[in-house]
Amino acid sequence: MSWSKRGSHRYYIRKVRRGDRFVTVYIGRGPAAEAIAALDAEISAARRGLIAAHAEQAAVADAVDAPAELVKVLVEALTEASLLASGHHYDDHGEWKRLRGK
Protein backbone atom coordinates (compact mmCIF):
# COMPACT_ATOMS: atom_id res chain seq x y z
CA MET A 1 0.00 0.00 0.00
CA SER A 2 1.45 3.35 -0.96
CA TRP A 3 0.82 6.76 -2.36
CA SER A 4 1.62 7.58 -5.97
CA LYS A 5 2.32 11.18 -6.97
CA ARG A 6 0.97 12.31 -10.35
CA GLY A 7 1.37 15.99 -11.08
CA SER A 8 0.34 18.03 -8.09
CA HIS A 9 -1.84 15.26 -6.62
CA ARG A 10 -1.07 12.06 -4.83
CA TYR A 11 -3.20 8.98 -5.18
CA TYR A 12 -3.52 6.05 -2.86
CA ILE A 13 -2.82 2.71 -4.55
CA ARG A 14 -2.88 -0.91 -3.50
CA LYS A 15 -0.78 -3.72 -4.90
CA VAL A 16 -3.08 -6.72 -5.18
CA ARG A 17 -2.17 -10.26 -6.12
CA ARG A 18 -4.15 -11.71 -9.03
CA GLY A 19 -3.08 -15.28 -9.60
CA ASP A 20 0.64 -15.31 -10.29
CA ARG A 21 1.10 -11.57 -10.69
CA PHE A 22 0.55 -8.37 -8.77
CA VAL A 23 -1.61 -5.58 -10.18
CA THR A 24 -1.92 -2.00 -9.06
CA VAL A 25 -5.37 -0.88 -7.97
CA TYR A 26 -5.95 2.87 -7.80
CA ILE A 27 -8.05 3.84 -4.78
CA GLY A 28 -7.96 7.57 -5.48
CA ARG A 29 -7.43 10.71 -3.45
CA GLY A 30 -9.26 12.85 -0.97
CA PRO A 31 -10.69 12.09 2.49
CA ALA A 32 -12.05 8.69 1.50
CA ALA A 33 -8.64 7.56 0.22
CA GLU A 34 -7.00 8.92 3.38
CA ALA A 35 -9.43 6.92 5.52
CA ILE A 36 -8.84 3.74 3.50
CA ALA A 37 -5.07 4.23 3.73
CA ALA A 38 -5.28 4.69 7.52
CA LEU A 39 -7.37 1.53 7.81
CA ASP A 40 -4.93 -0.42 5.63
CA ALA A 41 -2.01 0.77 7.78
CA GLU A 42 -3.83 -0.38 10.92
CA ILE A 43 -4.57 -3.81 9.44
CA SER A 44 -0.97 -4.14 8.27
CA ALA A 45 0.41 -3.27 11.72
CA ALA A 46 -1.95 -5.74 13.37
CA ARG A 47 -0.91 -8.43 10.91
CA ARG A 48 2.79 -7.77 11.60
CA GLY A 49 2.11 -7.99 15.33
CA LEU A 50 0.27 -11.26 14.87
CA ILE A 51 3.11 -12.69 12.78
CA ALA A 52 5.61 -11.68 15.49
CA ALA A 53 3.41 -13.28 18.17
CA HIS A 54 3.13 -16.46 16.13
CA ALA A 55 6.89 -16.58 15.58
CA GLU A 56 7.45 -16.10 19.31
CA GLN A 57 5.07 -18.91 20.22
CA ALA A 58 6.54 -21.19 17.56
CA ALA A 59 9.98 -20.56 19.11
CA VAL A 60 8.59 -21.48 22.54
CA ALA A 61 7.09 -24.66 21.14
CA ASP A 62 10.42 -25.59 19.53
CA ALA A 63 12.27 -24.85 22.78
CA VAL A 64 9.92 -27.23 24.62
CA ASP A 65 10.30 -29.87 21.92
CA ALA A 66 14.12 -29.84 21.81
CA PRO A 67 14.93 -31.51 25.18
CA ALA A 68 12.11 -34.01 24.74
CA GLU A 69 13.50 -35.00 21.35
CA LEU A 70 17.00 -35.55 22.80
CA VAL A 71 15.58 -37.86 25.48
CA LYS A 72 13.61 -39.67 22.76
CA VAL A 73 16.71 -40.21 20.59
CA LEU A 74 18.75 -41.62 23.47
CA VAL A 75 15.95 -43.82 24.85
CA GLU A 76 15.16 -45.21 21.40
CA ALA A 77 18.83 -46.02 20.86
CA LEU A 78 19.08 -47.73 24.26
CA THR A 79 15.89 -49.68 23.55
CA GLU A 80 17.19 -50.73 20.16
CA ALA A 81 20.54 -51.72 21.67
CA SER A 82 18.85 -53.82 24.35
CA LEU A 83 16.66 -55.52 21.79
CA LEU A 84 19.57 -56.23 19.45
CA ALA A 85 21.77 -57.48 22.28
CA SER A 86 19.02 -59.80 23.50
CA GLY A 87 18.57 -61.40 20.10
CA HIS A 88 15.86 -59.36 18.41
CA HIS A 89 15.83 -57.66 15.05
CA TYR A 90 13.62 -55.09 13.36
CA ASP A 91 11.81 -56.84 10.54
CA ASP A 92 10.48 -55.46 7.27
CA HIS A 93 6.97 -55.18 8.70
CA GLY A 94 7.99 -52.68 11.36
CA GLU A 95 8.01 -55.12 14.27
CA TRP A 96 10.76 -56.37 16.54
CA LYS A 97 11.14 -60.14 16.20
CA ARG A 98 13.21 -62.67 18.07
CA LEU A 99 16.09 -64.27 16.22
CA ARG A 100 16.10 -68.07 16.22
CA GLY A 101 18.34 -69.63 18.83
CA LYS A 102 18.18 -66.68 21.18
Next chain:
Amino acid sequence: MTKPKKKIDPSRDIVNALSPSSGFDADALRTFFDLVSRTDHDRPDPIDLLKLEDLLIANPGIWRGVADLAVRGINLMIDQINPSPSVRLSLRRGADELRAELAGVGASPLESVLAEQISVCWVRLRIFEVWHISAAAEGDPVLIKFWEARVTSAQHRFLAACESLARIRRLAARTPQLLQINVADQQINVARAAGKDLPPALDLAP
Protein backbone atom coordinates in the same frame (compact mmCIF):
# COMPACT_ATOMS: atom_id res chain seq x y z
CA MET B 1 8.09 -48.19 19.52
CA THR B 2 9.41 -46.46 16.48
CA LYS B 3 12.79 -47.20 15.08
CA PRO B 4 15.13 -44.22 14.66
CA LYS B 5 15.10 -43.36 10.99
CA LYS B 6 17.83 -40.75 10.84
CA LYS B 7 21.35 -42.11 10.71
CA ILE B 8 22.90 -39.02 12.21
CA ASP B 9 25.29 -38.43 15.08
CA PRO B 10 23.04 -37.26 17.91
CA SER B 11 25.73 -37.83 20.54
CA ARG B 12 27.09 -34.28 20.22
CA ASP B 13 23.71 -32.68 21.03
CA ILE B 14 23.14 -35.10 23.88
CA VAL B 15 26.55 -34.50 25.45
CA ASN B 16 26.03 -30.73 25.16
CA ALA B 17 22.69 -31.03 26.91
CA LEU B 18 24.06 -33.03 29.83
CA SER B 19 25.42 -31.58 33.02
CA PRO B 20 29.21 -31.95 33.38
CA SER B 21 28.70 -33.88 36.63
CA SER B 22 26.55 -36.59 35.07
CA GLY B 23 29.53 -38.88 34.46
CA PHE B 24 28.69 -39.21 30.80
CA ASP B 25 31.49 -40.47 28.57
CA ALA B 26 31.20 -38.68 25.21
CA ASP B 27 33.42 -41.19 23.41
CA ALA B 28 31.43 -44.11 24.78
CA LEU B 29 28.23 -42.44 23.59
CA ARG B 30 29.60 -42.01 20.07
CA THR B 31 30.74 -45.64 20.03
CA PHE B 32 27.35 -46.68 21.34
CA PHE B 33 25.44 -44.94 18.53
CA ASP B 34 27.91 -46.32 16.00
CA LEU B 35 27.43 -49.88 17.26
CA VAL B 36 23.65 -49.56 17.29
CA SER B 37 23.81 -48.42 13.69
CA ARG B 38 26.18 -51.26 12.70
CA THR B 39 24.18 -54.02 14.39
CA ASP B 40 20.85 -52.91 12.96
CA HIS B 41 20.71 -55.63 10.29
CA ASP B 42 19.00 -58.97 9.73
CA ARG B 43 22.30 -60.73 10.45
CA PRO B 44 24.34 -58.53 12.74
CA ASP B 45 27.97 -59.30 13.35
CA PRO B 46 28.09 -61.24 16.66
CA ILE B 47 31.31 -59.43 17.55
CA ASP B 48 29.51 -56.11 17.29
CA LEU B 49 26.66 -57.46 19.41
CA LEU B 50 29.13 -58.50 22.10
CA LYS B 51 30.78 -55.09 21.92
CA LEU B 52 27.38 -53.48 22.35
CA GLU B 53 26.66 -55.57 25.43
CA ASP B 54 30.07 -54.79 26.90
CA LEU B 55 29.61 -51.11 26.28
CA LEU B 56 26.21 -51.08 28.01
CA ILE B 57 27.71 -52.83 31.03
CA ALA B 58 30.91 -50.82 31.19
CA ASN B 59 29.19 -47.46 30.76
CA PRO B 60 26.28 -47.20 33.17
CA GLY B 61 26.54 -43.44 32.63
CA ILE B 62 24.68 -43.94 29.34
CA TRP B 63 21.65 -45.28 31.23
CA ARG B 64 21.94 -42.75 34.02
CA GLY B 65 22.38 -39.98 31.46
CA VAL B 66 18.74 -40.42 30.47
CA ALA B 67 17.67 -39.44 33.98
CA ASP B 68 19.96 -36.39 33.84
CA LEU B 69 18.65 -35.43 30.39
CA ALA B 70 15.06 -35.91 31.55
CA VAL B 71 15.43 -33.77 34.71
CA ARG B 72 17.22 -30.98 32.85
CA GLY B 73 14.81 -31.25 29.92
CA ILE B 74 11.75 -31.03 32.17
CA ASN B 75 13.19 -27.95 33.92
CA LEU B 76 13.95 -26.31 30.57
CA MET B 77 10.46 -27.06 29.29
CA ILE B 78 8.77 -25.72 32.42
CA ASP B 79 10.89 -22.54 32.25
CA GLN B 80 9.37 -21.77 28.86
CA ILE B 81 5.94 -21.11 30.35
CA ASN B 82 7.34 -19.04 33.24
CA PRO B 83 4.94 -20.66 35.70
CA SER B 84 4.05 -19.83 39.27
CA PRO B 85 5.95 -21.86 41.91
CA SER B 86 2.88 -24.00 42.55
CA VAL B 87 2.44 -24.88 38.85
CA ARG B 88 6.17 -25.64 38.58
CA LEU B 89 5.98 -27.92 41.62
CA SER B 90 2.82 -29.57 40.33
CA LEU B 91 4.40 -30.38 36.95
CA ARG B 92 7.60 -31.72 38.50
CA ARG B 93 5.73 -33.80 41.07
CA GLY B 94 3.36 -35.10 38.40
CA ALA B 95 6.29 -36.20 36.26
CA ASP B 96 8.03 -37.84 39.25
CA GLU B 97 4.90 -39.72 40.30
CA LEU B 98 4.14 -40.88 36.77
CA ARG B 99 7.71 -42.12 36.31
CA ALA B 100 7.73 -43.94 39.66
CA GLU B 101 4.33 -45.50 39.02
CA LEU B 102 5.20 -46.71 35.53
CA ALA B 103 8.65 -48.02 36.36
CA GLY B 104 7.53 -49.74 39.54
CA VAL B 105 9.75 -51.22 42.22
CA GLY B 106 12.89 -52.97 41.01
CA ALA B 107 12.55 -51.76 37.42
CA SER B 108 15.26 -52.76 34.97
CA PRO B 109 17.40 -49.98 33.45
CA LEU B 110 15.47 -50.27 30.19
CA GLU B 111 12.10 -49.94 31.91
CA SER B 112 13.43 -46.97 33.89
CA VAL B 113 14.59 -45.04 30.83
CA LEU B 114 11.29 -45.73 29.04
CA ALA B 115 9.41 -44.44 32.09
CA GLU B 116 11.65 -41.34 32.04
CA GLN B 117 10.73 -40.75 28.42
CA ILE B 118 7.03 -41.05 29.21
CA SER B 119 7.34 -38.49 32.01
CA VAL B 120 9.10 -36.04 29.66
CA CYS B 121 6.38 -36.54 27.02
CA TRP B 122 3.72 -35.99 29.69
CA VAL B 123 5.25 -32.64 30.75
CA ARG B 124 5.47 -31.53 27.12
CA LEU B 125 1.82 -32.44 26.57
CA ARG B 126 0.71 -30.52 29.68
CA ILE B 127 2.69 -27.43 28.62
CA PHE B 128 1.25 -27.45 25.11
CA GLU B 129 -2.25 -27.83 26.57
CA VAL B 130 -1.64 -24.75 28.73
CA TRP B 131 -0.63 -22.75 25.64
CA HIS B 132 -3.60 -24.09 23.72
CA ILE B 133 -6.02 -23.01 26.44
CA SER B 134 -4.34 -19.60 26.55
CA ALA B 135 -4.66 -19.20 22.75
CA ALA B 136 -8.32 -20.23 22.92
CA ALA B 137 -8.93 -17.57 25.58
CA GLU B 138 -7.35 -14.93 23.33
CA GLY B 139 -9.48 -16.10 20.43
CA ASP B 140 -6.79 -15.97 17.76
CA PRO B 141 -7.81 -18.71 15.29
CA VAL B 142 -4.32 -19.08 13.78
CA LEU B 143 -2.72 -19.59 17.19
CA ILE B 144 -5.49 -21.95 18.27
CA LYS B 145 -4.87 -24.07 15.19
CA PHE B 146 -1.09 -23.96 15.78
CA TRP B 147 -1.37 -25.15 19.39
CA GLU B 148 -4.00 -27.74 18.49
CA ALA B 149 -1.50 -29.29 16.08
CA ARG B 150 1.21 -29.22 18.75
CA VAL B 151 -1.08 -30.81 21.34
CA THR B 152 -2.06 -33.55 18.88
CA SER B 153 1.59 -34.22 18.07
CA ALA B 154 2.52 -34.31 21.77
CA GLN B 155 -0.37 -36.72 22.46
CA HIS B 156 0.92 -39.06 19.74
CA ARG B 157 4.45 -38.92 21.18
CA PHE B 158 3.15 -39.59 24.69
CA LEU B 159 1.07 -42.56 23.54
CA ALA B 160 3.96 -43.91 21.46
CA ALA B 161 6.25 -43.75 24.52
CA CYS B 162 3.63 -45.62 26.60
CA GLU B 163 3.31 -48.23 23.87
CA SER B 164 7.08 -48.68 23.81
CA LEU B 165 7.15 -49.59 27.50
CA ALA B 166 4.17 -51.93 27.08
CA ARG B 167 5.77 -53.58 24.04
CA ILE B 168 9.09 -54.07 25.78
CA ARG B 169 7.33 -55.72 28.74
CA ARG B 170 5.38 -57.94 26.35
CA LEU B 171 8.58 -58.97 24.53
CA ALA B 172 10.35 -59.49 27.85
CA ALA B 173 7.66 -61.99 28.86
CA ARG B 174 9.05 -64.27 26.11
CA THR B 175 12.65 -63.08 26.30
CA PRO B 176 13.43 -62.33 29.95
CA GLN B 177 17.08 -61.53 29.18
CA LEU B 178 15.81 -58.34 27.53
CA LEU B 179 15.41 -56.77 30.96
CA GLN B 180 18.31 -58.49 32.70
CA ILE B 181 20.93 -55.84 32.11
CA ASN B 182 21.63 -54.81 35.67
CA VAL B 183 23.76 -51.72 35.75
CA ALA B 184 23.77 -51.24 39.51
CA ASP B 185 25.70 -54.37 40.39
CA GLN B 186 27.29 -54.87 36.97
CA GLN B 187 25.32 -58.02 36.31
CA ILE B 188 24.27 -58.82 32.78
CA ASN B 189 22.73 -61.86 31.26
CA VAL B 190 21.88 -61.15 27.68
CA ALA B 191 22.63 -63.10 24.52
CA ARG B 192 26.07 -64.21 25.63
CA ALA B 193 24.56 -66.43 28.33
CA ALA B 194 23.24 -68.69 25.61
CA GLY B 195 26.78 -69.20 24.33
CA LYS B 196 25.83 -68.41 20.77
CA ASP B 197 28.66 -66.82 18.87
CA LEU B 198 27.34 -67.51 15.39
CA PRO B 199 24.90 -65.18 13.67
CA PRO B 200 21.46 -66.48 14.56
CA ALA B 201 18.88 -67.40 11.94
CA LEU B 202 15.60 -65.56 11.79
CA ASP B 203 12.66 -66.80 13.74
CA LEU B 204 9.65 -65.76 11.72
CA ALA B 205 7.20 -66.89 14.35
CA PRO B 206 5.57 -63.90 16.03
